[in-house]
Amino acid sequence: MTTTTRxxxxxxxxxxxxxxxxxxxxxxxxxxxxxISRRASDELAExxxxxxxxxxxxxxxxxxxxxxxQRLQAWLEGLDTKxxxxxxxxxxxxxxxxxxxxxxCPPEDLANALRVGLEAPMQxxxxxxxxxxxxxxxxxRGPRKVLNISSGLGRNAMAAQxxxxxxxxxxxxxxxxxxxxxxxxxxxxxxxxxAPGVIDTDMQSQLRAGDPAAFPDRGRxxxxxxxxxxASPDTAAQRVLGWLDRPDFGEKPVADVRD
Numbered sequence: 001m002t003t004t005t006r007x008x009x010x011x012x013x014x015x016x017x018x019x020x021x022x023x024x025x026x027x028x029x030x031x032x033x034x035x036i037s038r039r040a041s042d043e044l045a046e047x048x049x050x051x052x053x054x055x056x057x058x059x060x061x062x063x064x065x066x067x068x069x070q071r072l073q074a075w076l077e078g079l080d081t082k083x084x085x086x087x088x089x090x091x092x093x094x095x096x097x098x099x100x101x102x103x104x105c106p107p108e109d110l111a112n113a114l115r116v117g118l119e120a121p122m123q124x125x126x127x128x129x130x131x132x133x134x135x136x137x138x139x140x141r142g143p144r145k146v147l148n149i150s151s152g153l154g155r156n157a158m159a160a161q162x163x164x165x166x167x168x169x170x171x172x173x174x175x176x177x178x179x180x181x182x183x184x185x186x187x188x189x190x191x192x193x194x195a196p197g198v199i200d201t202d203m204q205s206q207l208r209a210g211d212p213a214a215f216p217d218r219g220r221x222x223x224x225x226x227x228x229x230x231a232s233p234d235t236a237a238q239r240v241l242g243w244l245d246r247p248d249f250g251e252k253p254v255a256d257v258r259d
Contacts (some may be wrong), residue, residue, distance in 0.1 A: 009026055009032070012090070015035075015037040015039050018199055019092045021236070021237035022240065022241060033048070033053065036068070040057040063116055066123065076128065081138070087144050090147045091125065091146070091147070092149040093121075094117040094168075096113070097164075101159075117164065128144075129144075143190070145189065145191070148191070150193040150254070154169040155169070172193045175253050191250060191253055193254045194240060
């Protein structure tokens with residue numbers, strides 16, 4: 001009796017924007033896609049059915065970072081590794097709180113931005129590395145990858161964006177640290193924190209709608225749209241997933257899709 005083997009991909013923030021575009025492109029009969037978002041996507045479920053692509057959607061508030069980690073780790077520990085070719089985690093979810101100086105950011109918005117944008121990726125990565133590391137200890141030898149969706153704002157400061165910039169900078173650095181940890185382990189996972197470029201998403205709309213008095217760089221984002229410099233979610237998703245498939249994935253733990 002033969003056992004069907006599939007790739008496993010876990011994706012957060014898959015209900016809209018580039019996350020939804022990535023999910024759509026990842027759907028395939030030989031891939032089990034687990035999407036973790038605040039809401040499920042009927043459109044994604046419909047496409048998965050048409051393609052006979054295994055899809056699991058969790059409605060999960062990533063601000064509940066401990067609950068998210070425990071849920072993912074328990075689920076991974078319950079899988080039959082004999083059915084899996086590879087395992088990949090893509091931390092894509094993030095939020096921009098109220099645009100303006102740090103002292104004007106409501107404390108609950110600041111806390112949520114850091115939980116969803118930084119703590120949740122760290123907790124989910126920890127769960128993924130712990131559970132799949134146990135697979136390796138048990139003899140499983142499939143490739144393991146973590147792709148963190150970062151931003152140029154994690155590497156370049158911008159006024160009125162302290163929470164988002166800090167979350168992305170933290171994502172870059174914890175990726176560097178975890179990559180060093182995994183490099184010390186036999187059959188360690190490979191990790192990359194990747195800036196995906198400027199994309200025509202709801203987040204860009206939010207930036208363009210910012211108060212010019214509180215957001216001095218608002219004009220820059222308005223110009224990006226006017227000049228047609230924003231990539232579509234589909235194009236950005238294709239570039240990001242292409243990076244994931246590169247043979248040198250992980251050699252440079254912090255990267256930009258435009259490099």
